[in-house]
Amino acid sequence: MFKGEENRIAGFMSYLHGSFDAGDEMNRRKLVLAGQLDALAREAEITLAQLSLGFILAHPAITSVIVGPRTLDQLEGLLPAGEIRVEAGILERIDALVPPGSMLSLPLDKTRVER
Numbered sequence: 001m002f003k004g005e006e007n008r009i010a011g012f013m014s015y016l017h018g019s020f021d022a023g024d025e026m027n028r029r030k031l032v033l034a035g036q037l038d039a040l041a042r043e044a045e046i047t048l049a050q051l052s053l054g055f056i057l058a059h060p061a062i063t064s065v066i067v068g069p070r071t072l073d074q075l076e077g078l079l080p081a082g083e084i085r086v087e088a089g090i091l092e093r094i095d096a097l098v099p100p101g102s103m104l105s106l107p108l109d110k111t112r113v114e115r
Contacts, residue, residue, distance in 0.1 A: 030104055036097050044090050046081075049074075051090075053081035058091055 021027055034048075041051035056065050069075040098104065 026105070033097060033104070037094065040090055040093055040097075044086065046084055047077060049078055050081040050084055051086065053078060054084040054086035055091065055094055057081070057084075058086050 037051065038048045041048045044051060046054065053065055053067070056062050065081075067075075067078050069078055
């Protein structure tokens with residue numbers, strides 16, 4: 001974890017208070033992974049959003065990506081991702097963090113959905 005990262009994550013969890021269980025092991029794992037993926041993006045000198053789109057575009061079965069920015073700044077930050085080629089070494093490290101086919105969320109148990 002980066003210096004100051006704990007405070008940023010704590011602030012995020014505080015923001016989501018009531019809808020986010022910070023004690024849940026799966027949620028904690030996702031937060032750790034987000035930090036690790038952010039570190040890879042920084043190493044590649046791109047944003048995490050650009051790394052995400054670059055990862056998707058690196059796979060030959062993918063022909064396009066639909067993005068959903070809320071602001072012009074977000075859109076402008078995403079546009080360079082179309083030209084970014086994520087290096088094979090970075091892609092392998094992403095696969096090591098989140099192996100292909102693994103699930104980071106439990107499937108929705110429809111019997112437990114509140115009506």
